[in-house]
Amino acid sequence: MEVNYEPMWESLGLDLAAHDELLRILGEGYSNIFLSQENRPEGMSYFDFVMSEVHGLRVKELIDGQNEGRKVIGSFCVFVPEEIVRAADATLVGLCTGADFATDEVDKLLPRNTCALIKSAFGFKLGKVCPYIEAADMLVGENTCDGKKKSFEVLGRLVDNLYVMDIPQMKSSEGRTLLRAEYARFKDAVEELTGISIDGARLKRGIEITNNKRRAVHRLNSFRCADPAPISGLDALLANQVYFYDDPVRFADSVNKISDELEPRVQSGEGTFPKGTPRILMSGCPMAVPNWKVPWIIETSGAVIVGEEACVGERGTQNLTSDAGKTIEELMENILDRYFQIDCAVFTPNPDRQQHIEEMYERYNADGVIHYGLQFCQPYQFESMNVETALEKKGIPTLRIDTDYSMEDVGQLKTRIEAFIERISQL
Ligand code: SF4
Ligand code: SF4
Numbered sequence: 001m002e003v004n005y006e007p008m009w010e011s012l013g014l015d016l017a018a019h020d021e022l023l024r025i026l027g028e029g030y031s032n033i034f035l036s037q038e039n040r041p042e043g044m045s046y047f048d049f050v051m052s053e054v055h056g057l058r059v060k061e062l063i064d065g066q067n068e069g070r071k072v073i074g075s076f077c078v079f080v081p082e083e084i085v086r087a088a089d090a091t092l093v094g095l096c097t098g099a100d101f102a103t104d105e106v107d108k109l110l111p112r113n114t115c116a117l118i119k120s121a122f123g124f125k126l127g128k129v130c131p132y133i134e135a136a137d138m139l140v141g142e143n144t145c146d147g148k149k150k151s152f153e154v155l156g157r158l159v160d161n162l163y164v165m166d167i168p169q170m171k172s173s174e175g176r177t178l179l180r181a182e183y184a185r186f187k188d189a190v191e192e193l194t195g196i197s198i199d200g201a202r203l204k205r206g207i208e209i210t211n212n213k214r215r216a217v218h219r220l221n222s223f224r225c226a227d228p229a230p231i232s233g234l235d236a237l238l239a240n241q242v243y244f245y246d247d248p249v250r251f252a253d254s255v256n257k258i259s260d261e262l263e264p265r266v267q268s269g270e271g272t273f274p275k276g277t278p279r280i281l282m283s284g285c286p287m288a289v290p291n292w293k294v295p296w297i298i299e300t301s302g303a304v305i306v307g308e309e310a311c312v313g314e315r316g317t318q319n320l321t322s323d324a325g326k327t328i329e330e331l332m333e334n335i336l337d338r339y340f341q342i343d344c345a346v347f348t349p350n351p352d353r354q355q356h357i358e359e360m361y362e363r364y365n366a367d368g369v370i371h372y373g374l375q376f377c378q379p380y381q382f383e384s385m386n387v388e389t390a391l392e393k394k395g396i397p398t399l400r401i402d403t404d405y406s407m408e409d410v411g412q413l414k415t416r417i418e419a420f421i422e423r424i425s426q427l
Contacts, residue, residue: 228271
């Protein structure tokens with residue numbers, strides 16, 4: 001029986017007509033892009049279900065949890081330590097969004113030359129179509145790029161539950177000291193919000209739950225090194241996107257079920273694409289739901305994506321947090337160790353990211369790299385030039401793309417991507 005979620009959406013203050021329209025567009029896009037793929041692992045049906053219920057059942061679960069005392073914390077960045085949130089029995093959900101909405105309203109608040117990701121988050125808030133931002137007990141903004149930093153000043157005028165975390169810009173000892181202090185302050189804020197005092201045992205459990213999600217993604221990714229690729233890049237990206245919304249234990253189980261299918265596929269040489277299909281490593285800005293444009297173009301142009309060097313991808317999930325130690329101080333230091341390795345382009349200098357791209361290119365047996373930059377994203381657009389030069393110098397074919405969430409450039413992108421695939425096919 002179909003559940004009527006309208007009363008729930010109404011109680012969250014959503015604009016029901018606009019929200020219906022969003023769900024219609026999302027459903028249509030999902031069906032055209034994902035359900036039309038061939039030879040998908042059966043386990044992807046779980047993710048089809050999650051996407052069909054992304055504003056329904058999952059939101060209801062969060063609200064049911066709130067009624068039992070569990071808080072919901074929304075974040076825009078992988079620097080927000082999930083371990084601390086889980087340690088306080090709270091839920092962390094990602095709030096980055098991958099579609100334009102209420103653009104006229106957004107343009108009244110933000111400069112036009114703001115990246116699509118930030119504009120989209122504001123569009124979903126102003127258009128009243130995001131149940132997650134409305135349901136959250138606390139929103140966490142982070143001082144990473146200038147666009148986010150300044151936009152949180154604006155967001156702070158629209159909501160009364162914004163918490164801003166400072167993030168260092170350099171991987172120096174001073175930067176580490178700053179992040180340590182900010183994580184301690186965040187722990188205090190989570191304790192105050194939830195009324196739960198986080199001790200060593202709780203933090204250990206938060207580390208274990210979060211690590212298990214990461215382990216599941218690492219396992220799935222390990223099968224993507226094979227040729228033929230046993231899963232499409234679109235489906236793997238979807239799993240990485242759902243990582244930010246789903247119940248963590250259920251998510252890890254569901255990803256592991258897919259891996260259980262991929263293992264025999266790899267052993268028997270079965271793939272979603274034929275053996276020898278050109279293999280692409282994506283690198284750059286995060287792609288939040290429902291931003292599937294470029295992967296869709298790539299995988300309908302004769303190539304397969306085998307890895308994502310991005311925050312919705314390996315930059316966000318790589319490295320486990322050590323659970324060695326018992327005291328809160330030791331475990332907080334482990335969390336700091338893990339997050340301080342994130343090689344986001346807001347850091348200067350940022351050589352680790354270049355090394356990670358090259359290492360992923362080798363590990364996933366890629367044939368070329370497509371650097372994905374959002375227009376007006378200074379950190380990644382700046383880095384993309386050096387990335388391209390350094391990779392090409394090493395003989396790694398690289399294509400640099402700057403785009404946004406509109407569909408206007410699909411034809412032009414397809415032409416460039418097809419030419420790139422042609423180039424790597426001849427090597
Ligand atoms: S790209 Fe940087 S700012 Fe954006 S989510 Fe990742 S770590 Fe955060
Ligand atoms: S895509 Fe770039 S400009 Fe946009 S929020 Fe992320 S780092 Fe900032």
